[in-house]
Structures are given as structure tokens and as C-alpha cells.
Amino acid sequence: MNIRTEKPEDVATVRNVNIVAFGRENEANLVDRLRGIASTFSWVAVQSDQVVGHIFFSPVVIAGKCSSTLSILGLAPVAVLPNYQRQGIGSLLIREGLQECARSHFQAVVVLGSPDFYSRFGFGTASSKMLRCEYDVPDEAFMVLELERGALQDCSGMVKYRSEFSLCE
Numbered sequence: 001m002n003i004r005t006e007k008p009e010d011v012a013t014v015r016n017v018n019i020v021a022f023g024r025e026n027e028a029n030l031v032d033r034l035r036g037i038a039s040t041f042s043w044v045a046v047q048s049d050q051v052v053g054h055i056f057f058s059p060v061v062i063a064g065k066c067s068s069t070l071s072i073l074g075l076a077p078v079a080v081l082p083n084y085q086r087q088g089i090g091s092l093l094i095r096e097g098l099q100e101c102a103r104s105h106f107q108a109v110v111v112l113g114s115p116d117f118y119s120r121f122g123f124g125t126a127s128s129k130m131l132r133c134e135y136d137v138p139d140e141a142f143m144v145l146e147l148e149r150g151a152l153q154d155c156s157g158m159v160k161y162r163s164e165f166s167l168c169e
Helices: 007-023 026-034 087-101 116-122 163-167
Strands: 002-005 041-047 049-063 072-080 108-112 131-133 142-146 155-159
Touching: 007 026, 007 041, 007 049, 026 049, 026 163, 041 072, 041 131, 049 087, 049 116, 049 163, 072 087, 087 116, 087 131, 116 142, 131 142
Parallel strands: 072 108, 131 155
Antiparallel strands: 002 041, 041 049, 049 072, 049 155, 108 142
């Protein structure tokens, strides 16, 4: 399994991976809208020269009290082709993606998803860091991970995703 940055020739395949993994076009359309925006990161999992998984990170902002130098990303989506699910590919994409985000000097990542799954990577409830989601979601499903210890200690407020997310419905 090889994790690498998405290449231009991967775009159609990445779109297909997201459609097949989620059974709809919403996430694929979101990635297409976000691709090319500054500070977005897109990685693929490749097995036997086939893209079998994808992960995407895009910038978010905190409306409230926070350092103006804080760089924070939202993880969404992570997708793996059904025949390759439950083999650790999604976990590998997340681990590698988080390492790359840290190497790129981002200080935190938020995610909306399963607490049982994402807690394995160090994510905890965002509310424990005085952050809330702009969307009406269960508290335990909106999580954050500090990539830099203490990065969120003086932050509080609402995490806002890019406007492209509002077109997902």
C-alpha cells in the first residue's frame, strides 16, 4: 500500500472512489469544489497501481476568540472502495494525512464522524476545547485533534467550514 499526494491524472478516479464508497455524489462533488483552494490537501491510497482510497483536508476558521495565527483544517471526506474496506486503508490514510498536516505546520484538525473510530487517532470532543460546530450535530461526533500541543488553549468559538460544504446537501 502506498499513500501519496493526489496527482492531476487521479481526479476522475478519486471522484469515482468517493461516489462508490458513499453511494452518492455529495462527497465527490465537495472534493471537486474544494480542489485547488489554498491549503487543501488530498492524498490517495494506491494498491497495485489502483487508487483504492482517498482523504481530503481543507481549511476551517474559528469564529470567536482565537489566535490569528492558528492554522486548522477539517478532515472530510475519507473514502475507501467497498472491496478494500475493513483492511486498515482508511486508518492508514488518516495517520499519514495527519502526519503530513503536522509537517505542513497546521496546528489542529477537526472532524465530524464516529467517536469510536476517530478517537483511535487521538481525536476528542471539540467541546472539551471550547469549540462547537456550525452544524447541528451531536456533541460527541464533532471532534478535534491538536497537532501542536496547547494550540487551542486560548481558543473558543464556532468552527466554520468553507462555503462549499453548504452545497453538499
